[in-house]
Amino acid sequence: MIEVKDLYKEFDGTPVLKGINATFENGKTSLVIGTSGSGKTVFLKCLLGLLHPERGDISYDGNIYNQMSPDEKRDLKKDIGMVFQGSALFDSSTVEENVMFPLKMFTNQPYEERIERVNFVLNRVNLENANKKYPAELSGGMQKRVAIARAIVMNPKYLFCDEPNSGLDPKTSTVIDTLIQEITKEYNITTIINSHDMNSVMEIGEKIILLKNGVKAWEGTSDEVFRTDNKDLTNFVYSSNLFKKVREAQLKEDSK
């Protein structure tokens, strides 16, 4: 579980996160949504320890980041998997080498153990025959699955995904969303996804947090999205005509 208390971050005196409180639970996929510039990436970077907030606490299963020793912070990094926007694979390395990278970096496992684990996670993301391929030989969806395999190869407690669907068609996006959600449940991971993909919100938002100008403007589940009157959320969601219609249909159904 990750708990965020009163998280405040500014750049050159301009506040970007203005005191965020949030809890992210094990085995659940949480989405952080919001318009461009609302602070989603800065929020994720603070959780990853890449940016240092001026105020507030972030705790990982009860351990407050600011109070951890350098060794504890290093250990925490091993517990974090990250799926970057655009996959961020090493182009000149094979799929197998890409996925094995964290194991080489963080463990002393012999090759046989490493390759066994690599094959296990590649199998889990349905890429059992791709070991020797290079990223350029794969589709965007397959690259994303390699990125997920690499993110979970260390068996992380926490998984962060930055716009995992960017550049993917709606069908492939759903496959990736479902895969992340299944893996989250299977391995009881605390998963946080940054997204502005409304399909993801509807498909996998067990917890949704809406950021607006660095403030948490709304929190709820995907079921509640259609039923809330919160102006900030409805402005964000129903800028799409399709979702406006879905909402009207849902409310009509509710009133029967």
Ligand SMILES: Nc1ncnc2c1ncn2[C@@H]1O[C@H](COP(=O)(O)OP(=O)(O)OP(=O)(O)O)[C@@H](O)[C@H]1O
């Ligand atoms: N290193 C930085 N220095 C100064 N300002 C920054 C820095 N990083 C982010 N910001 C500012 O913080 C605000 C929030 O940016 P952030 O990248 O978190 O938005 P976002 O919600 O992730 O947007 P998008 O959906 O476009 O990725 C923006 O106004 C941005 O210009």
